[in-house]
Amino acid sequence: MGEVIVITSGKGGVGKTTTTANIGTALASMDKKVVLLDTDIGLRNLDVVMGLENRIVYDLVDVTHGNCRLKQALIRDKRFDHLALLPAAQTKDKTAVNTEQMFKLCQQLKEDYDYVLVDCPAGIEQGFKNAIAGADKALVVTTPEIAAVRDADRIIGLLEAAELPSPKLIINRIRPDMVKTGDMMDINDMIDILAIELAGVVPEDQTIVISTNKGEPAVLDVNSKAGQAYRNIAKRIMGEDIPLMSFEVDETIFSKFKKLMGFKS
Amino acid sequence: MNKDKKSSVTFKGNKDGLLVLCDEKASWDEILDTLKECLQGKKGNFFEGARVMVDLGTRTLKSEQAQALWYIMEKNGLQIKSIKTGTDSNKREISRREGREIDVDTENGDATNQLPTLLIKRSMRSGQNITFDGNIIIFGDVNPGAEIKATGFILIMGDLRGTVHAGATGDEKAWVAALHLQPTQLRLAGLIATAPQEEPMLPELAQISEGMIVVKQLKKSTNHIDFNRGD
Numbered sequence: 001m002g003e004v005i006v007i008t009s010g011k012g013g014v015g016k017t018t019t020t021a022n023i024g025t026a027l028a029s030m031d032k033k034v035v036l037l038d039t040d041i042g043l044r045n046l047d048v049v050m051g052l053e054n055r056i057v058y059d060l061v062d063v064t065h066g067n068c069r070l071k072q073a074l075i076r077d078k079r080f081d082h083l084a085l086l087p088a089a090q091t092k093d094k095t096a097v098n099t100e101q102m103f104k105l106c107q108q109l110k111e112d113y114d115y116v117l118v119d120c121p122a123g124i125e126q127g128f129k130n131a132i133a134g135a136d137k138a139l140v141v142t143t144p145e146i147a148a149v150r151d152a153d154r155i156i157g158l159l160e161a162a163e164l165p166s167p168k169l170i171i172n173r174i175r176p177d178m179v180k181t182g183d184m185m186d187i188n189d190m191i192d193i194l195a196i197e198l199a200g201v202v203p204e205d206q207t208i209v210i211s212t213n214k215g216e217p218a219v220l221d222v223n224s225k226a227g228q229a230y231r232n233i234a235k236r237i238m239g240e241d242i243p244l245m246s247f248e249v250d251e252t253i254f255s256k257f258k259k260l261m262g263f264k265s
Numbered sequence: 266m267n268k269d270k271k272s273s274v275t276f277k278g279n280k281d282g283l284l285v286l287c288d289e290k291a292s293w294d295e296i297l298d299t300l301k302e303c304l305q306g307k308k309g310n311f312f313e314g315a316r317v318m319v320d321l322g323t324r325t326l327k328s329e330q331a332q333a334l335w336y337i338m339e340k341n342g343l344q345i346k347s348i349k350t351g352t353d354s355n356k357r358e359i360s361r362r363e364g365r366e367i368d369v370d371t372e373n374g375d376a377t378n379q380l381p382t383l384l385i386k387r388s389m390r391s392g393q394n395i396t397f398d399g400n401i402i403i404f405g406d407v408n409p410g411a412e413i414k415a416t417g418f419i420l421i422m423g424d425l426r427g428t429v430h431a432g433a434t435g436d437e438k439a440w441v442a443a444l445h446l447q448p449t450q451l452r453l454a455g456l457i458a459t460a461p462q463e464e465p466m467l468p469e470l471a472q473i474s475e476g477m478i479v480v481k482q483l484k485k486s487t488n489h490i491d492f493n494r495g496d
Contacts (some may be wrong), residue, residue, distance in 0.1 A: 153408050157390035
């Protein structure tokens, strides 16, 4: 019996889908059986990020409406045999599925997979309610922006009300150089407000843009810092105790020299 | 939904949670007993975890009564979201209470002491709100996007970053205090203020003094803290 983890944020564009794809791929690369469930009906993206959009025949709504069997709708990943995707429907909307159907679906998937990762749509309406319906745990993604943190706070409140206590936080797209100069909220500020446990911090990374467009999750790129951060989060989900990555700003020889000379860098 | 025929308490579910309507004519003890029975009986588990809005009709609550109500709800795993009183003849009720406050004020010098106080033992997050006819004490933070409204004072044993309104029905003696007073917006009776940019390091108290909202450090005096006297 596996566990269902919902990845949610409230605000759009903070990286829920990227996070789902990367953590899912990372878990699969560590020999776990993983299924990714896209619940963003009408605005599906997870298939694109995974590079599987041209393999979709059936989708989530087909499964819940009984148009096909669950196994028929699951798309096997190109890279890992034990990684699967259940895509959302693109031509329907969020009301095409209800919470009961989602709960049943999650229960069914849990039986065959170690991890069921649910990619939640933005917002707090039906789509959100569907996404959390079958979840055992929740990961809340936020970026170091006041708007994103506030939405995350709202989501945490709703998760608590829905009896999904102690969600964990992923801080995405942090820029250590800007934090250092005081132009960006730092990790402690965010934890102070949200008061939940941190699952990981992912730095802003150009390789994410490239890998997302290519449909190749960044975790497979050993040189990607964001990929490394996602691998660490996956390990923490598996119960390993991994310390947070340090984001020391790379110092050039010149700036070190200036520091030695007593100039402020 | 519970449709007990002669029950003094009616449960109604809506999308925000559970609405508990208390019959105005029933005695307070009767209401408490019915509540206990409904929540602890076989139906008990059904309501567990629900967010509850209690509507007491024209009844006003004494602080012990509010506490008893709160205790019953907490014990049965329910979360009180708001308590409404004086919902029917709203205006008359408020003016009558204020009249009483003024009487009390001259005798005891502390009107807010006469109001029931609601204790909240968790943080208030964005989108959560509490409206209470009385004072509110929160053991936790009030985050941006949360709204707290009380007719009496509001004391926050944590960081205040959201919106608060003390003295919501016009009581100019109402005050707001927090360990970290940095509200999005602070309203006292009819006045509105926003927090300055710099972060406060010490607990602070906001109150009305000469028609303005004045914030000062919350200090411990040797005997007691006289919150109601502006200096």
